[in-house]
Amino acid sequence: MKLNIPAFVAALAVLLSAAHAETVRLAVTTSFHNSGLSDTLLPAIQQELGIEVQLLVVGTGQALRLGRNGDVDALLVHSRDAEEQFVAEGFGVRRCELMYNDFVLIGPKDDPAGVAAAASAAAALSAIATFEKRFVSRGDDSGTHTRELHIWSLADLDPDEFGSWYSEVGAGMGASLNTASALNAYILSDRASWLAFGNKGALALLYSGDAELHNQYAFLQVSQARHSHVKAELASRVERWLSGPRGGELINGFRLQGESLFRHNASCNG
Amino acid sequence: MNDFLQGLIEAFRLLVTLDQDLVEITLRSLQVSLTAVLIATAIGAPLGSWLAVTRFRGRRQAIACINALMGLPPVVVGLFVYLLFSRSGPFGVLGLLFTPTAMIIAQVFIATPLVVSISHQGLRELWAQYHDLLISLNTSKRQRMTTLIWDGRRALLTAALAGFGRAIGEVGAIMIVGGNIDQATRVLTTAIALETSKGNFSLALGLGIILILLAIAVNLAIHNLLRTERASLW
Amino acid sequence: MVESILPLELAGACVRRRGKALVGPVDLTISGRELTMVIGPNGSGKTSLLRMLHGLERTRDGTLSWAVSKELARRRQAFVFQTPILMRRTVVENIAYPLIVRGVGRKHAREKAVQWAARVDLDAYLDRPASALSGGERQKMTMVRALITDPEVLFLDEPCASLDGTSTREIEELLIQTRRQGTTIVMSTHDLGQARRLADRIVLLLRGKVHEACSAEGFFRQPATAEGESFLQGGIVE
Ligand SMILES: Nc1ncnc2c1ncn2[C@@H]1O[C@H](COP(=O)(O)OP(=O)(O)O)[C@@H](O)[C@H]1O
Ligand SMILES: [Mg+2]
Numbered sequence: 043m044k045l046n047i048p049a050f051v052a053a054l055a056v057l058l059s060a061a062h063a064e065t066v067r068l069a070v071t072t073s074f075h076n077s078g079l080s081d082t083l084l085p086a087i088q089q090e091l092g093i094e095v096q097l098l099v100v101g102t103g104q105a106l107r108l109g110r111n112g113d114v115d116a117l118l119v120h121s122r123d124a125e126e127q128f129v130a131e132g133f134g135v136r137r138c139e140l141m142y143n144d145f146v147l148i149g150p151k152d153d154p155a156g157v158a159a160a161a162s163a164a165a166a167l168s169a170i171a172t173f174e175k176r177f178v179s180r181g182d183d184s185g186t187h188t189r190e191l192h193i194w195s196l197a198d199l200d201p202d203e204f205g206s207w208y209s210e211v212g213a214g215m216g217a218s219l220n221t222a223s224a225l226n227a228y229i230l231s232d233r234a235s236w237l238a239f240g241n242k243g244a245l246a247l248l249y250s251g252d253a254e255l256h257n258q259y260a261f262l263q264v265s266q267a268r269h270s271h272v273k274a275e276l277a278s279r280v281e282r283w284l285s286g287p288r289g290g291e292l293i294n295g296f297r298l299q300g301e302s303l304f305r306h307n308a309s310c311n312g
Numbered sequence: 313m314n315d316f317l318q319g320l321i322e323a324f325r326l327l328v329t330l331d332q333d334l335v336e337i338t339l340r341s342l343q344v345s346l347t348a349v350l351i352a353t354a355i356g357a358p359l360g361s362w363l364a365v366t367r368f369r370g371r372r373q374a375i376a377c378i379n380a381l382m383g384l385p386p387v388v389v390g391l392f393v394y395l396l397f398s399r400s401g402p403f404g405v406l407g408l409l410f411t412p413t414a415m416i417i418a419q420v421f422i423a424t425p426l427v428v429s430i431s432h433q434g435l436r437e438l439w440a441q442y443h444d445l446l447i448s449l450n451t452s453k454r455q456r457m458t459t460l461i462w463d464g465r466r467a468l469l470t471a472a473l474a475g476f477g478r479a480i481g482e483v484g485a486i487m488i489v490g491g492n493i494d495q496a497t498r499v500l501t502t503a504i505a506l507e508t509s510k511g512n513f514s515l516a517l518g519l520g521i522i523l524i525l526l527a528i529a530v531n532l533a534i535h536n537l538l539r540t541e542r543a544s545l546w
Numbered sequence: 547m548v549e550s551i552l553p554l555e556l557a558g559a560c561v562r563r564r565g566k567a568l569v570g571p572v573d574l575t576i577s578g579r580e581l582t583m584v585i586g587p588n589g590s591g592k593t594s595l596l597r598m599l600h601g602l603e604r605t606r607d608g609t610l611s612w613a614v615s616k617e618l619a620r621r622r623q624a625f626v627f628q629t630p631i632l633m634r635r636t637v638v639e640n641i642a643y644p645l646i647v648r649g650v651g652r653k654h655a656r657e658k659a660v661q662w663a664a665r666v667d668l669d670a671y672l673d674r675p676a677s678a679l680s681g682g683e684r685q686k687m688t689m690v691r692a693l694i695t696d697p698e699v700l701f702l703d704e705p706c707a708s709l710d711g712t713s714t715r716e717i718e719e720l721l722i723q724t725r726r727q728g729t730t731i732v733m734s735t736h737d738l739g740q741a742r743r744l745a746d747r748i749v750l751l752l753r754g755k756v757h758e759a760c761s762a763e764g765f766f767r768q769p770a771t772a773e774g775e776s777f778l779q780g781g782i783v784e
Contacts, residue, residue, distance in 0.1 A: 067410065067493075076510060098410065098491040099506070112399035113409050216509025223511070241511030269399055271407070438634075445631040447602060449644050450620050463634040 065094045066276045067114040069105035071185060072214045074118055074259060077143075077234030077303055079296050083284070086292060091283055093276050101214060102184045109133055109262065112269030115277045117262040120232075121185035125260050134262040135274075138281055138310035141293050142258045143303050145189055146236055147249035148219075149175075149228035157228070163252040164197035171199055174207045176227035180218050181210030185257075190230045193254060219245075232257055237298045259304075261285070285310060319517025323525075326518055334519075338526060341499040344412050344486070345479040346530075348419030352427045352479075353472045355420075360431025360471070361457040361464075364439040375432065381425035386418075390485030393418040397489065410491040415499070418485040423475035430474050434467025435460045469538065473531055480527055500526070551612050551619040551698055552730060553577040554599065558608025561594045561754075569594045569754040571608055576699070576732060581725050583741045583762065584734040586751035587777070592734035593628065593703050595751060599732060600625045600701050624692035626702040630684040637679065637687055638663060638672040644695045662690040666720060682713025689720060693729075700724065702733035706740065718744060738778065742766060750774050 070080065075097065084095050098105075098114060102121045108114045110133050118140070119125060128134045147157055147166055155175045160166035170177050179201065180187035194201055201208055211221050215235040222229035223243035231239075236247060261281050266274040283289055285308035293306040326334045363375060395401050397409045397417070408414045438460055446456050461468065483501035490497035492506060500523045507516035553575050560570030569591040576582055576599070584592045597603040600623060601616065612619035624644075633640050642659035646652065663669050666686040671679060679687060685705055692700060702721075706714040721744060725731055735741055741748065745762035750769075758765060758774045769775045 067491075072509065096410070096491075096493045096496055098493060100491075111401075112404070214509050216511060220508070220511055239511045241513060271399060441631065442633065444602060444625075444627060445633070448600065448625040449647050451647050455647055459633075 064092055064276065065096055066116065066273055066280055067096045067098060068116050068118060068280070069098045069100055069108045069114040070118045071102050071105060071120060072099055072216060073120070073184075073186060073232040073235045075099040076215060076238045077296075077298060078238055079234070079293065079304060082292055082296055083289070086288070087280060087283060090288065091279055093280060095280060101182050102188075103182070109264050112264060112272060115264055115273045116280065117264070118259060119185060119262070120257055120259045121188050122258060122260070123188070124185075125262055128262060133265055133268055135265050135278075136263070136310055138261040138263075138285055138308070140259050140261050140284055140289075140308055141304045141306045142256055143233050143305070144250060144257050145186065145230055145255040146233050146247050147228065148222065148231050148236055148245050149248045150226045151244050151246045153246075153248055155228070158248045160249055163193050163249065163254045166249045167193055168197045168199065170228050171197070171204065174205060176225050177204075177208050178218055178222040178225065178227045178229040179208065179210045180215065180230075181212040182214070184215075186215060186230060186232060189255075189257070193230070196254065233301075234298065234303050237301060237303070258307075281310070284308070315513050315517065318514035319521060322514045322518030323521035324518075326522060334522070336495070337498050337500055337503055338522065340412065340497075341480060341501070341523070341526070342530075344415045344499060345419060345476055348416045348479050349423055349427070349472055349476045351416070351420045352423035352475050353431075353468065355424050356427030356431050356471060356475070357461050357468050358457060359428045360468075361435050361460045363428070363432045364435040364460060365453060365456045375429075378425050378428050378432075382429055384422070384425070386422055386482045386484035386486075387488065389421045390418055390488030393421060393485065393489045409489060410493060410497055412490070412497060415486040415490040415497060418489045419479040419482065422482055422485055423479045426478055427471045427475040430471035431464075431468050434470065435464045438464045438467070466538070469534065473534065476530060477527060480530075481523065548622075549614060550578065551614050551622050553613060554619075554699070555611050556599075556605075556608065559598065559605045559610050560607040561591070561598050561603045562606045567606075567754060569598065569751075570606075572756050573608075574749065574756060574759060576730065578730050579725075579728055580746035581721070581731040581733070581744055582747045582749060583745035584732070584749045584751055585736065585738070585741050585777070586734075586757075588736065590751045591754040592736075592751055594754075596625075596701050596703050596732065596734055622698040624695060624697040624700050626685075626688050626692050626700070626705050628703045628705070628707055630688040632676040632679075632684060632688075635676060636673045637668055637676050640676045640687055641668075641691045641694060644691060648695065658694060662694050663687075666690055666716065682709050682716070685709060685713065685717060686720070689717060693724060697729065699730045699732065702731065704734050704736065706735070706737065714740070738780075750777065752777075 080097055087093055087095055098108065100108065102119050102124065105117050105119050106124055106128055109117045109128065125137050129137050147163070149157060155169040155173045157166035157169050160169060179190060191201065211218050215231060216239065218229060219231060219235065219239050220241055223241050223245055226244055261284060263274065263277045263281055264272045266272050290306040290308065293304045296303055363371065393414060394409065397403050397406065397414050442459070446459065481501060483505050486499060487502050487505060490502065492498050492502035500519055504516045504519045507519065556572050556574040558571040558573065560567045562568065572595065584595060586592055594603060598605055598610065601620060633643060638656060638659045641662055642655040645655035645658060660669070660672060663672055666689065668683060668687060671683065676684065676687060689705065706717055718740065721731060748758065748760060748762050748765040749756055750758040752773055758770050760770065765774065769778055
């Protein structure tokens with residue numbers, strides 16, 4: 043058997059890459075994907091716009107890198123400072139706020155640090171630090187991690203000075219929740235990931251509701267001025283659809299285990 | 313224990329219902345890894361053979377390098393291939409990132425050192441047996457290489473299957489360059505990683521069992537193919 | 547008629563391993579159409595000497611020269627090793643291999659290999675793996691594999707060393723035929739009977755040095771040296 047390998051590979055490449063013409067690549071964070079909302083939105087977009095949205099589920103840091111390098115057409119992330127910088131540097135067309143949900147504090151059901159009764163998110167974390175109860179941190183510069191660090195700073199605490207009860211796992215939301223479940227530890231999660239998580243073990247949702255736990259998602263279209271090949275036209279159609287009434291209807295109507303998860307609050311600036 | 317049982321049940325359910333998504337990602341796993349191993353062997357067999365018949369300065373260092381490359385973490389390979397094929401990278405214009413082709417390329421990088429190393433080990437032994445005869449017959453270097461490749465095809469098959477084992481079970485590289493896109497680049501290993509991250513351990517374990525069954529099936533199929541080619545063992 | 551590659555002339559030639567001379571210095575001429583038998587006790591350097599003559603060992607110190615260039619000469623020689631080197635192929639593919647290497651078409655190479663196999667009664671085993679042959683059959687196979695390219699000079703290193711009487715006789719018959727057809731043969735043996743039966747010339751090797759080189763007739767009538775005599779009497783010579 044003689045194989046013309048280069049020709050074979052070339053033919054394969056053509057076959058595989060040209061399969062879909064009307065596709066948009068969207069980098070999303072694990073927390074968004076874990077909710078299962080995309081399973082509702084993507085088929086609707088496919089049906090109503092004729093656009094296939096290919097999801098790349100990655101950490102926030104990696105999502106922004108993919109956007110900077112022009113490897114995706116748009117991002118759906120939740121890390122405001124990083125997003126604004128992304129737009130300011132000219133990689134994003136504009137930052138389009140889409141919807142929000144909230145972060146929740148998860149911990150052992152018996153709540154040894156007593157965070158359930160805390161007056162604020164910062165007070166809840168302070169209690170954990172005071173009792174030095176096990177806490178798992180994403181430690182991966184994700185939107186969730188950034189928010190966790192922000193709340194520690196509100197409580198006037200610096201994780202660098204914490205003892206061994208504070209574990210930075212450097213992993214995605216799901217993997218971190220698995221770790222927390224195994225260690226019976228406290229952890230900050232977005233509500234969607236928590237609800238959809240299948241390995242809760244002895245953990246429970248202990249604290250939520252502080253305004254500091256507001257979790258805003260934004261849609262960022264990658265600038266065609268930076269990367270001429272990005273599918274700007276398709277991406278803006280997706281953006282308009284998501285921020286419009288159809289997107290709103292589906293986002294507000296989405297329920298996970300009977301709970302409404304996201305509030306649509308579209309506003310695009312820039 | 314419960315998780316194991318649930319994993320088995322899940323694997324059984326997936327197999328019996330021939331879940332359509334499962335069939336798709338399984339076929340894609342096979343397509344990507346088999347193609348990668350085919351290419352890795354097309355590179356590895358001649359290179360292993362060449363290393364067996366050639367003496368040159370730095371040969372031992374070259375072999376040591378190849379052996380070290382076998383231990384390369386797939387994530388590093390993935391990052392490397394990502395940087396090559398990113399739109400901002402040297403081969404960005406090809407638009408191959410997040411396609412099965414990019415995954416094949418990454419797995420070629422992962423499988424080739426293993427295939428070269430194992431091929432070389434097998435063919436070196438054969439060369440020790442053949443050395444005097446092939447020198448006496450005045451063979452050219454090319455003839456020595458092709459003779460070793462042909463007569464050592466069992467060793468090469470072992471090498472290819474080892475490469476396949478490493479490729480089919482690999483997740484770090486194809487996650488980065490493939491992106492684990494549903495219906496486009498999702499394969500068994502990336503699906504397992506995804507389900508694990510969702511805490512769906514039984515589904516993840518079920519997929520893992522299917523992955524192992526697949527690897528066993530491929531090994532058996534290829535060994536049977538060779539057994540029918542020639543009944544006796546050398 | 548093709549130009550002869552002979553004579554082969556050695557002058558002060560040595561085989562060295564890590565500086566130590568295993569063989570030599572040797573002065574020797576092989577000139578043609580006869581069977582030269584290299585005899586000597588184990589470890590005397592028979593294998594090393596034959597390998598040097600064929601070019602498998604580097605010639606040190608002195609010189610080794612053929613009537614033609616080394617490359618041309620090499621194409622008209624063949625070597626049969628003491629332990630048969632079996633290729634992981636069928637018997638007929640083993641025999642045809644030297645022809646394939648020389649660019650002969652597969653079909654023609656196979657036809658010739660089949661003919662040669664028949665000459666040593668291997669025709670029943672053509673498509674069996676070579677590894678399935680008995681010791682004697684293996685050596686017969688490597689003999690015809692050496693002869694298939696019609697070499698002018700054939701080297702054999704103790705070809706019957708571990709064979710039984712029947713196989714030895716078959717191989718000796720083939721050797722006698724081959725010599726009759728004009729092939730120059732240089733072989734080694736530690737079997738004096740075989741030397742008596744086959745040799746035209748004797749080279750007695752002791753401790754890596756040529757002790758005697760003379761006609762077989764003369765040697766077996768009366769060796770020129772005391773060691774030669776002792777070796778012939780079956781005494782222990784080192
Ligand atoms: N590779 C080697 N390295 C060192 N010494 C060797 C090697 N091969 C053979 N010798 C030595 O060279 C001498 C001649 O060996 P050899 O040519 O095989 O003798 P013979 O064939 O007459 O038995 C022996 O003393 C043997 O031990
Ligand atoms: Mg010997």
